[in-house]
Amino acid sequence: MKDTSAKNVHGKAGFKSAEPIVTLLVLAGLALFPTLVSSPYSLHLMILLFLSIIMGQSWNIVGGYAGQYSVGHAAYFGAGAYTTMLLMQQWKIAPWYGVWAGMAVAVVVALVVGSICFRLRGPYFVLASIAVAEILRLSTMNLKDLTNGAEGILATEIPPLTIAGKVITDFSTKVPFYYIGLGLVVLTIVVTFLVQHSKLGYYFQAIREDQDAAHSLGINLTFHKNIALIVSALLTSLAGSFYAIYIGFIDPPTVLGLDISVQIVLICIIGGIGTIYGPVVGSLVLVPLSEALRSNIIAEAIFATGAVSPTSGVGVFLKENLAHAHALIYGVLVVVVILFMPDGVLGFVRKLTTKRKGERS
Amino acid sequence: MAILEIKNVSKFFGGLAANADVSFEVAQGSIMGLIGPNGAGKTTLFNCITGYYEPSRGEVIFKGNRMNGLQPDRVCKLGMARTWQKVRPLAKMSVLDNVMVGALCRTNSLKAAREIAMEQLQVVRMDGKAAFLAGGLPIGERKKLEMARVLATKPELLLLDEVMGGLNQSESEEIVLLILDIKSRGITQMVIEHDMKTIMRISDRIVVLTSGEKLTEGTPQEVVSNQAVIDAYLGESHS
Ligand SMILES: Nc1ncnc2c1ncn2[C@@H]1O[C@H](COP(=O)(O)OP(=O)(O)O)[C@@H](O)[C@H]1O
Ligand SMILES: [Mg+2]
Numbered sequence: 114m115k116d117t118s119a120k121n122v123h124g125k126a127g128f129k130s131a132e133p134i135v136t137l138l139v140l141a142g143l144a145l146f147p148t149l150v151s152s153p154y155s156l157h158l159m160i161l162l163f164l165s166i167i168m169g170q171s172w173n174i175v176g177g178y179a180g181q182y183s184v185g186h187a188a189y190f191g192a193g194a195y196t197t198m199l200l201m202q203q204w205k206i207a208p209w210y211g212v213w214a215g216m217a218v219a220v221v222v223a224l225v226v227g228s229i230c231f232r233l234r235g236p237y238f239v240l241a242s243i244a245v246a247e248i249l250r251l252s253t254m255n256l257k258d259l260t261n262g263a264e265g266i267l268a269t270e271i272p273p274l275t276i277a278g279k280v281i282t283d284f285s286t287k288v289p290f291y292y293i294g295l296g297l298v299v300l301t302i303v304v305t306f307l308v309q310h311s312k313l314g315y316y317f318q319a320i321r322e323d324q325d326a327a328h329s330l331g332i333n334l335t336f337h338k339n340i341a342l343i344v345s346a347l348l349t350s351l352a353g354s355f356y357a358i359y360i361g362f363i364d365p366p367t368v369l370g371l372d373i374s375v376q377i378v379l380i381c382i383i384g385g386i387g388t389i390y391g392p393v394v395g396s397l398v399l400v401p402l403s404e405a406l407r408s409n410i411i412a413e414a415i416f417a418t419g420a421v422s423p424t425s426g427v428g429v430f431l432k433e434n435l436a437h438a439h440a441l442i443y444g445v446l447v448v449v450v451i452l453f454m455p456d457g458v459l460g461f462v463r464k465l466t467t468k469r470k471g472e473r474s
Numbered sequence: 475m476a477i478l479e480i481k482n483v484s485k486f487f488g489g490l491a492a493n494a495d496v497s498f499e500v501a502q503g504s505i506m507g508l509i510g511p512n513g514a515g516k517t518t519l520f521n522c523i524t525g526y527y528e529p530s531r532g533e534v535i536f537k538g539n540r541m542n543g544l545q546p547d548r549v550c551k552l553g554m555a556r557t558w559q560k561v562r563p564l565a566k567m568s569v570l571d572n573v574m575v576g577a578l579c580r581t582n583s584l585k586a587a588r589e590i591a592m593e594q595l596q597v598v599r600m601d602g603k604a605a606f607l608a609g610g611l612p613i614g615e616r617k618k619l620e621m622a623r624v625l626a627t628k629p630e631l632l633l634l635d636e637v638m639g640g641l642n643q644s645e646s647e648e649i650v651l652l653i654l655d656i657k658s659r660g661i662t663q664m665v666i667e668h669d670m671k672t673i674m675r676i677s678d679r680i681v682v683l684t685s686g687e688k689l690t691e692g693t694p695q696e697v698v699s700n701q702a703v704i705d706a707y708l709g710e711s712h713s
Contacts, residue, residue: 310584311584312578312582312584312587315571315574315575315578315584315587316575316578318564318566318567318571319564319567319575321566322563322564322565322566322567323562323563323564323565325526325546325558325562326558326562326563326564327564327575328545328546328547329524329526329546329547329550329555329556329558330547330550330555330575330576330579330623330624330627331547331550331551331576331578331579331627332547332575333545333547334547387566
């Protein structure tokens with residue numbers, strides 16, 4: 114009877130076979146989206162969603178697969194953002210060259226982080242990863258000559274993308290950003306898929322499950338943790354560059370702050386750690402949630418019921434305070450998910466569906 | 475020919491000598507039993523041999539190479555594999571994936587690793603459970619999974635730390651037969667085991683540890699008839 118606790122992990126064969134078709138349909142839909150919907154706000158939301166997925170997938174490789182809970186990924190995000198922006202603004206180097214430099218800087222940062230943090234395990238690793246990102250943020254604040262310090266950097270103009278003298282696209286609308294974001298989403302998912310189906314993926318997961326066992330089975334821990342971190346840093350840096358060029362403004366708190374690091378981790382925790390679609394699900398939950406709270410949806414809903422008039426004293430009070438409470442509400446919802454869905458939304462749904470199947474048979 | 479030589483190995487934890495000046499040799503292809511009361515230093519000695527600890531003094535020589543200071547992954551690559559007294563399944567991975575991780579020590583191809591892993595699962599009669607999550611297995615199967623996983627690393631020397639601990643009669647018998655089968659394939663083994671009958675039956679030679687020191691060493695017959703062993707170990711466990 115004890116055997117029932119051992120789940121048959123290959124039991125979802127029917128679901129698997131439909132996967133490529135579903136994936137293709139979703140991709141086709143996403144590719145057509147900008148031709149059907151032209152509202153800039155819808156495109157903006159989709160781009161935010163893509164950005165979130167890219168960030169989540171990137172962290173997932175080192176955090177979800179290799180089990181190294183970095184809470185300092187703002188370091189790589191900021192490395193990408195700052196390098197690309199600085200090259201564009203100070204030296205007039207186009208961002209599609211800048212991103213490569215951003216990735217190179219992120220790798221250097223990852224090697225430094227790895228050499229310091231991978232000597233440590235568990236909570237010590239987490240604290241060290243936070244510390245390194247904070248050092249980077251403070252340095253960026255203070256190296257005013259290079260980085261413009263707390264004032265940040267504003268992109269004045271993005272040069273159009275040209276290949277062999279022919280203009281492929283200018284960046285006057287959100288559409289090019291939409292497609293670049295979509296491309297990066299596909300890239301990060303493909304990278305994750307390749308990692309999962311390779312020796313590296315097996316080794317990452319073994320390290321996550323039990324470091325000592327992994328070590329005794331011939332796995333070089335330091336080497337593989339560093340590889341996981343470097344891959345993750347490369348992709349996170351791309352996300353940072355993309356963010357910087359899209360928003361057109363960066364400063365130390367927005368691209369190097371601790372909340373970016375936490376945000377990246379949450380995407381995976383909410384969706385489901387160490388799974389390909391976890392960051393997608395996490396983003397589908399978090400991005401609309403934070404947008405809704407930002408636009409003060411709760412106050413609007415209360416006014417819509419007619420119970421309180423927006424112009425009354427209570428109405429004004431609610432409007433102001435609910436807007437400020439959005440971080441709090443966001444935090445409470447996140448804690449609720451973590452408490453009741455320890456394997457994330459994806460794990461929770463899986464559990465529900467396997468239970469149902471179990472009841473039928 | 476000795477595949478493994480332990481030369482005056484000591485391991486100190488603060489003031490405590492968990493191993494004190496232990497020396498012996500393990501012959502190629504043999505089974506060496508390692509017995510002693512709880513806290514005698516048996517697991518510590520395994521840790522010193524496999525690179526988890528660096529011996530405070532003395533030397534570990536494997537196939538003529540000095541092993542002191544090598545990391546466990548290097549030790550595994552050189553052909554020495556160990557199981558854990560407290561089993562360490564890779565809980566959220568399938569049984570097959572667990573064994574594949576072992577097999578990947580010798581190959582870069584997932585396909586080849588999958589084949590090696592299935593073979594080893596058949597050896598421990600767990601091929602029917604290949605797709606199950608390792609974390610959900612009962613203890614008997616966890617122990618067998620651990621055996622399949624180390625066998626998949628293609629070791630020349632296998633160190634088994636209480637692989638029969640917590641098992642019932644028939645499960646233990648299965649492991650005993652497995653150990654004898656492994657021996658017939660020419661793999662050298664060191665076995666830590668509490669049950670005297672079992673260790674007498676499978677060992678070619680036995681080393682007895684007490685309080686970190688080697689009390690005696692010999693064939694199973696020599697060891698059980700040794701008065702010091704009877705006093706220090708058998709007397710205790712039979713009372
Ligand atoms: N990492 C450690 N730090 C401190 N003491 C240890 C450590 N590992 C083992 N010991 C001590 O060494 C002695 C031998 O332990 P161990 O090798 O586990 O014995 P056995 O396996 O024979 O039961 C015990 O007293 C134990 O408490
Ligand atoms: Mg022990």
